[in-house]
Amino acid sequence: MKQKLYLCGLLLCLVANSPAAENSNPEACDSPPTAITSVRLFDGEVVIPSATVVIECALISGISRDNSPQDLATDAIIVDGGGKTLLPGLIDAHTHTFRRDMLERSLDFGVTTVFDMGSVSKDFVSTIRAEDLDGVATDRADLFSAVVWVTAPGSHGTQFGEVPTLVEPEDASAFVADRIADGADYIKIIYDNFKMFDGEIPTLSKETLFAVVDAAHDQGKMAVVHSRDVDAYADVVEAGADGLVHVVVDEVPGDPLIAALKRNRMFVSPNLSLARNDGLRLIDDPIFGPMLTEDESENLRGWRSLRREGGDQVEYDALMAFYGAGVTILAGSDSPNGGTTVGASIHLEMELMVEAGMNPVDALRAATSSPAEAFGLTDRGRIAEGRRADLLLVEGMPDQTIADTRRIVKIWKAGNEHDN
């Protein structure tokens, strides 16, 4: 019997604790290792033309970047990666996730982690957190959540039911503490008076925005802000927030603002899927189209009214200005808002990024390593020894043809092959 080269399982995999039916312990399991051989590898950062990646239990236990022959356990499962590309599981940096089936559906499309930017979903988040205590769920994406956004009376976000609101800057600290008590992993702030859309509505004052960002940081949380025009962006940058969701849609920001964003190491999640509202492309997609439910297709038909005459080019030009300056770009679908759907839309988001002018490799980074790094997750987002075996195997070369991310062959969540 050949010796195992890979060390993860040496001690712990022998202690064969049976994992719970739908959860996987990172270091203990009774299943054999899996080796994906001769595969094109996008490791979250760069492309390696031919490699072998070994999964043991929930983790990546070994990578041969030159695809040299590996001594594997005799019971190892071999997956021939010839003609295929292995990617880290996709991360959607902007969703509104409030039901378990949305996380299951995300995984069906290779999305292994989602960031919920607020869904008024305290009980749901608590339920998922309770599940997570049993180990890593393997039948759904992982959830990180803002639970409830910070917004002003009559502002965006108050139309979705009973939402607490904030007016005075001196109340910001207690308000943020309440969101953390709700279970927020980070603080999501709405700062948008909708002057670009249906006429102006109230939003937080600039002073209150500043106070909320400071309160979030004082209480150890990131501050992520929803804004869509250059004036709001400028205030958010001045406030020292960690990132922005929605690309600006009124005009391309000037160089000083972009330089400040870059200097402050802020991220931008452009959410082109919402801005363009072009979900029909997924309905017409030969691979994804047949996978969609009637409800998902209906959702993708979307909010066509959101598309503004000439707007698309501003959105693309603004994204390219940020991208060109080296600002961190995160892929986020803003699903399930009109024109998007859970899971599938992140693939279109990457395609829209490439259509705007981004290199396909950078679009892949935006949906893998970049969101993991931006939110401080060191266990995922890359294919590296010791990281979570959240993996997506696709036909073709998505680093050259981004739509190849849809040609899904296999999905692994925490080392468990997902049947989609």
Ligand SMILES: [Zn+2]
């Ligand atoms: Zn959103």
